[in-house]
Amino acid sequence: MPRITFIAADGAETVVDAGEGDSLMQVARAHNVDGILAECGGEMMCSTCHVYVEGDWLDRTGPADEDERDMLDFAPCEITDASRLSCQVKITDDMDGLVVRLPERQV
Amino acid sequence: MSLAPVNDSVTVHRLIDDPYPVYAQMRTHTPVVQVPSVKRTMLTKAEDCRMVKDNPALFSSNDPTTPMEKAFEAHTLMRKDGEEHLRERNAMMPTFSPRNLKTIWGPMYERYAAEYLDRLPRGEVVDLFPTLAGPLAARILAECMGIPDASDEQMQFWSQALIDGAGNFGWFDEPFERVARANKEMNRVIEANAERVKAAPDQSALSVMLNAEDPIPWSQIVANIKIAIGGGINEPRDALLTIIYGLLSNPGQLEEIRASGNWSAAFEEGVRWVAPIQASSRLVLEDTEIRGCDIPKGTVVMTIQASANHDEDVYENGHLYDALRKSQPHQSFGSGPHHCMGTHMARMTVGRLLLPILFERFPNMRLENPEDVVWRGFGFRGPINMPVRLN
Numbered sequence A: 001m002p003r004i005t006f007i008a009a010d011g012a013e014t015v016v017d018a019g020e021g022d023s024l025m026q027v028a029r030a031h032n033v034d035g036i037l038a039e040c041g042g043e044m045m046c047s048t049c050h051v052y053v054e055g056d057w058l059d060r061t062g063p064a065d066e067d068e069r070d071m072l073d074f075a076p077c078e079i080t081d082a083s084r085l086s087c088q089v090k091i092t093d094d095m096d097g098l099v100v101r102l103p104e105r106q107v
Numbered sequence B: 001m002s003l004a005p006v007n008d009s010v011t012v013h014r015l016i017d018d019p020y021p022v023y024a025q026m027r028t029h030t031p032v033v034q035v036p037s038v039k040r041t042m043l044t045k046a047e048d049c050r051m052v053k054d055n056p057a058l059f060s061s062n063d064p065t066t067p068m069e070k071a072f073e074a075h076t077l078m079r080k081d082g083e084e085h086l087r088e089r090n091a092m093m094p095t096f097s098p099r100n101l102k103t104i105w106g107p108m109y110e111r112y113a114a115e116y117l118d119r120l121p122r123g124e125v126v127d128l129f130p131t132l133a134g135p136l137a138a139r140i141l142a143e144c145m146g147i148p149d150a151s152d153e154q155m156q157f158w159s160q161a162l163i164d165g166a167g168n169f170g171w172f173d174e175p176f177e178r179v180a181r182a183n184k185e186m187n188r189v190i191e192a193n194a195e196r197v198k199a200a201p202d203q204s205a206l207s208v209m210l211n212a213e214d215p216i217p218w219s220q221i222v223a224n225i226k227i228a229i230g231g232g233i234n235e236p237r238d239a240l241l242t243i244i245y246g247l248l249s250n251p252g253q254l255e256e257i258r259a260s261g262n263w264s265a266a267f268e269e270g271v272r273w274v275a276p277i278q279a280s281s282r283l284v285l286e287d288t289e290i291r292g293c294d295i296p297k298g299t300v301v302m303t304i305q306a307s308a309n310h311d312e313d314v315y316e317n318g319h320l321y322d323a324l325r326k327s328q329p330h331q332s333f334g335s336g337p338h339h340c341m342g343t344h345m346a347r348m349t350v351g352r353l354l355l356p357i358l359f360e361r362f363p364n365m366r367l368e369n370p371e372d373v374v375w376r377g378f379g380f381r382g383p384i385n386m387p388v389r390l391n
């Protein structure tokens, strides 16, 4: 089971075991990680599941595609190259150790 | 296990007049409860409401027993699940893209906001419901739907007729007759504009849906526009009035928001405090269980987002408007596949654009008699008047 670390805007860390095939958003919600709202439930319609992928992990997750970047435009916090909508990141076994940071707010 | 307890004492009138104390009682004593007066099993806890909306395979939107289909003369996307729902929804999505909001609807809304504010007299007591909140919500919706020749009055009349028709659970004649009239008018206006946008495509919903490579059926194009009319005027109108009330009755908060410029926080708190759409229904497809109560297949559960938004497990003093509250998730835009399509539109127009313009234009706006404000509604809720002195 890939182990994933969520770092909240205030620095608090939550480490959880992810089910393979789940999205990063589903993992966060299953473990009640604060700071991911995911209002649309993963349909890429709400932009309230924004995360920053830490460091080199972006090579594994890949960057946001064009549609995702368009939707990210709705997110209130700064969008960087590391920004992803967590509902669009599928967990694979090579993501064991993945670290993502959460923005200060989602709306 | 046993069925959810029954609450025989709650009447529809009580829910229309003053639902929040009822919901507070329910959250404490009977969070899952059958309410015969509305023929629904109410869910009043945040966690349960969210769970239902996020689980469409078990809790379907497709409830054929409601008066909605008759009112809309169509089986609309709001009452569909799965692929069919997504296809009809996606047909309208391009209109609400971030780029369109930023470059078309935002600037257009600002122009209309300025124009409508220009008409308001200074120094007098003015009811902002009929003079600003209603017409402005109607105007931007007419534009982005692609029926700009529909007047503010028509839009508002149609919207209310659709809402009253869809909510006509008593199956009385008058609401159906009224909405039948509205449907005739809407069909005529939509058809006329269809010719126009076929000749000159734009980013309006009508144009985007009609001119798509693989368009959805005409019946569903019309149905989508009606859903937006029925569901896109009241809510921004009621949200705006609620926020104005909240800020004017909490001057300290207003000062801080003015200083920080964080009008979005005032907006989010307003829609949390009094959710413009207070409740939604879902049909249970298989026997299940919620919070220890058996919920048989065929039950219609009602998620009370109004109550979820005041849930003690999530909020401290949820019954108070507090724009400075540490941001908390609310359920006013719903969640899951039917999550409100107008969310970003409403957040931008009311939250980021109108509120700062309004309070800048009338820096000394005053609500002289807060007790004169009347709140009403069970399914939809908001103030039905907002008499303020503009200065």
Ligand code: HEM
Binding pocket: B053, B077, B078, B079, B089, B141, B227, B228, B231, B232, B233, B235, B236, B239, B271, B275, B276, B277, B280, B281, B331, B332, B333, B334, B335, B337, B338, B339, B340, B341, B342, B343, B345, B346
């Ligand atoms: C403050 C303003 C608004 C609030 C609080 C609000 C609330 C909601 C809620 C709670 C739902 C979900 C209903 C359910 O789950 O059964 C919804 C759906 C919807 N809303 Fe809004 N709404 C607002 C503004 C708007 C605007 C401005 C538009 C149109 C431009 C709009 C269009 C829609 C549509 C089309 C749906 C149906 C989506 C679907 O079934 O897939 N809303 N809204």
Ligand code: FES
Binding pocket: A025, A037, A038, A039, A040, A041, A042, A043, A044, A045, A046, A047, A048, A049, A085, A086, A087, A088
């Ligand atoms: S959950 Fe809505 S965009 Fe990711």
